[in-house]
Amino acid sequence: MSRIGAACIATLIAAQIAWCERAAAEDKLLTEAVNFTGALTYLSTKVPGFILVGVRNGEMAFAGFGKIADKGDKTPDGDTMFRIGSVSKVFCGEVLTSMVLGNKLRFADRLQDRLGYEVTLPEKDGRPIRLIDLATHSSGLPREVPRPDGPPNDPFSTNTKEAQIVDLKKDPLLFTPGAAALYSNYGFDLLGTALANAGGKPYAELLKERVLDPAGMKDTVFNLRPGDEARVMQGHNFDGSPMPAAHTPTSIECAGGLHTTANDMARWMRWHLDRLATTDRDLRLLDHAGYLYRDGLTVVSGLDDGGPMDAMGLGWVINLPAGNHPLILQKSGGLQGNFAYLAIAPTRGVAAFFVMNEFNAGGFTAAVAATNGLIAQLAPR
Secondary structure (H helix, E strand, O other), rough: OOOOHHHHHHHHHHHHHHOOOOEEEOOOOHHHHHHHHHHHHHHOOOOOEEEEEEEOOOOOEEEEEEEEEEEOOOOOOOOOOEEHHHHHHHHHHHHHHHHOOOOOOOOOEEEHHHOOOOOOOEOOOEOOOEEHHOOOOOOOOOOOOOOOOOOOOOOOOOHHHHHHHHHHOOOOOOOOOOOOEEEHHHHHHHHHHHHHHHHHHOOOHHHHHHHHHOOOOOOOOOOOOOOOOOEEEOOOOOOOOOOOOOOHHHHHHHOOOOEEHHHHHHHHHHHHHHHOOOHHHHHHHHHHOOOEHHHHOEEEEEEEEEEEEEEEOOOOOEEEEEEEEEOOEEEEEEEEEEEEEEEOOOOOOEEEEEEEOOHHHHEEEHHHHHEEEEEEHOOOO
């Protein structure tokens, strides 16, 4: 690139940073890196709104670009609410870990014994579905529960207990549990039900008690509360058209229903990075572990959008250290016109998260690469 071209790009980025919503950390290098990476990514993706959050050694930096809705000019800030889609799965993995440590269940428990449905679950080659198989996308279940399409303003309403039971009776397993890895929202739908059954209360209450309240996440909810609508990022479809803010039924809570804010995500990332703290040390240890490795699996499908999966954690996709990248635990998500991505390097005290309010496949891929690159910049090997 010529010096003139580089200067022009630098000027554009500087102008973008000048008017974006920022939250400066005392770590000025973190602030500089987050603002620069966020501005460059926003300019290249051309999505309506974009948020990037970085955490390093307990400090947080925030950058927000564009606007949160078609009507109005409000720039995203730390209290803007948005959907994180399947990033919700790693929250569910933490609930599972907490319940294992509390002797409510075991990773190796059969789903048959925990689900609470009056149906005999399928097995393949003598292998039952275990809770750990659900959490590592290795259950053998398809990606989605087969069901009729729901209405545009309530698309998940047909994902019901009854629809799940009808399909489970048909033996939907695509492979022997534990032998392969196939991304499965269906599996996490059932995991949420099993956790609620074992815990004796709705999954949302378990999540609040065991994860959200301890981390101080007051704005992380499944469905919007009165007054939240004015600060929610409006999602957009692949063609740029706005998408409705659909209701989150209990059936998809574990798999992908959460709304949150950048400030709440930063609080949660700080908790994950405080890995040597005495409080919750065992919880972080089990939650960050690898339970299923790519080597030896017959098939791996749907798990490489954040970089080739090396191992699976409890919802986490794990990328082992390679080149200038440290160990990264990551998870992507997409729901109702929002794409999100979370990456943490727990051994290096660094994490980053982004959300964009448009289904933009090329933009998402570019933003994932930029976010992983930010991690590598802040924690080089």
